[in-house]
Amino acid sequence: MDELEIKLVLRFSVPKDGLTVNGIFQGLEEQTPEILRTLTQGIFQALEERAVQNLMERDPGRYRKNGHQSTSRQMKTFFGTAFYRLRQMIDTHTGQTIFPLAQTLDLLPYRRYQPGALEPGVGLVMHLSYRKASSEGQRIQGHGPSKSTLHRGVQELALKQGKWPSFKQRPFRFLMVDGTKVHLQGPGGKDRGQVEMRWALASVGPGKPFEPVGFWISKGWAAIRQDLEKRLTYGKIEVLFSDGGPGVEENLLTPGMRLQRCLWHGKRDFPYILYQEGLKKAQQEPFKDLLKAIPAFDLTDARLEQIDSQDYSQVQELA
Numbered sequence: 001m002d003e004l005e006i007k008l009v010l011r012f013s014v015p016k017d018g019l020t021v022n023g024i025f026q027g028l029e030e031q032t033p034e035i036l037r038t039l040t041q042g043i044f045q046a047l048e049e050r051a052v053q054n055l056m057e058r059d060p061g062r063y064r065k066n067g068h069q070s071t072s073r074q075m076k077t078f079f080g081t082a083f084y085r086l087r088q089m090i091d092t093h094t095g096q097t098i099f100p101l102a103q104t105l106d107l108l109p110y111r112r113y114q115p116g117a118l119e120p121g122v123g124l125v126m127h128l129s130y131r132k133a134s135s136e137g138q139r140i141q142g143h144g145p146s147k148s149t150l151h152r153g154v155q156e157l158a159l160k161q162g163k164w165p166s167f168k169q170r171p172f173r174f175l176m177v178d179g180t181k182v183h184l185q186g187p188g189g190k191d192r193g194q195v196e197m198r199w200a201l202a203s204v205g206p207g208k209p210f211e212p213v214g215f216w217i218s219k220g221w222a223a224i225r226q227d228l229e230k231r232l233t234y235g236k237i238e239v240l241f242s243d244g245g246p247g248v249e250e251n252l253l254t255p256g257m258r259l260q261r262c263l264w265h266g267k268r269d270f271p272y273i274l275y276q277e278g279l280k281k282a283q284q285e286p287f288k289d290l291l292k293a294i295p296a297f298d299l300t301d302a303r304l305e306q307i308d309s310q311d312y313s314q315v316q317e318l319a
Contacts, residue, residue: 051100118153172202176241221251
């Protein structure tokens with residue numbers, strides 16, 4: 001690993017009277033973009049000089065210096081816009097113009113916004129439209145990507161990071177699945193309607209946390225089963241936890257795998273099911289009381305603390 005030494009002189013105008021801690025921090029905040037631009041310039045120059053030297057030493061006579069680009073390369077960063085004029089070299093064997101620093105840093109052509117500059121907007125998109133996320137980011141930072149640039153950045157992020165790894169080496173025993181309706185947002189903030197988003201979590205055993213192993217948009221349970229079989233040792237799954245939604249058990253349950261219906265869904269959905277049967281709220285109360293009498297649905301830590309050792313066998317039988 002090489003070391004770069006950059007000497008930087010900073011000059012600040014400090015008032016003699018009325019100076020506060022907040023004033024110092026505000027002054028530093030205002031000057032930070034300029035400081036980082038200067039540091040970027042110095043680092044780029046040092047790396048570029050080394051890259052040019054390496055090319056000329058590696059293949060003497062092949063590369064010829066050819067000045068700089070006519071315009072500066074514009075890079076949108078987390079601290080604002082940075083500019084740099086790239087040095088050019090001619091490859092005498094091919095006649096092509098090359099840019100040593102661009103090769104060293106893997107700079108993509110025609111790409112102004114760097115990934116770090118998109119991070120605040122991507123975080124806001126989870127809660128706002130692309131247009132609002134863009135305008136809010138620009139309001140807070142003073143700069144930021146447009147809604148179309150932000151949309152493109154989210155798509156690229158999904159393509160690069162949205163691939164799940166193989167979990168074949170993990171001894172998962174429990175699988176939990178669920179789904180919900182979500183709204184898709186199209187270009188210009190256009191609502192593309194509701195679709196089903198589904199996800200799966202897995203655990204290696206009792207007392208161990210459940211962790212995400214996949215999520216899908218507009219995919220049926222049959223396709224999800226195929227995906228999970230590719231990435232999990234599916235035959236070793238012992239218990240399937242679900243809310244009993246259409247298609248879950250038919251596609252995900254295998255011979256020898258036990259089914260555990262989700263107690264939370266059962267308790268939450270019970271009044272709605274009674275309402276579908278034509279029972280109003282007052283008529284539902286006797287049935288709700290029956291549900292509460294089942295220990296599995298209403299067994300709290302407080303009630304467990306009142307049970308002594310003589311009650312264990314009875315509780316086990318009831319459960």
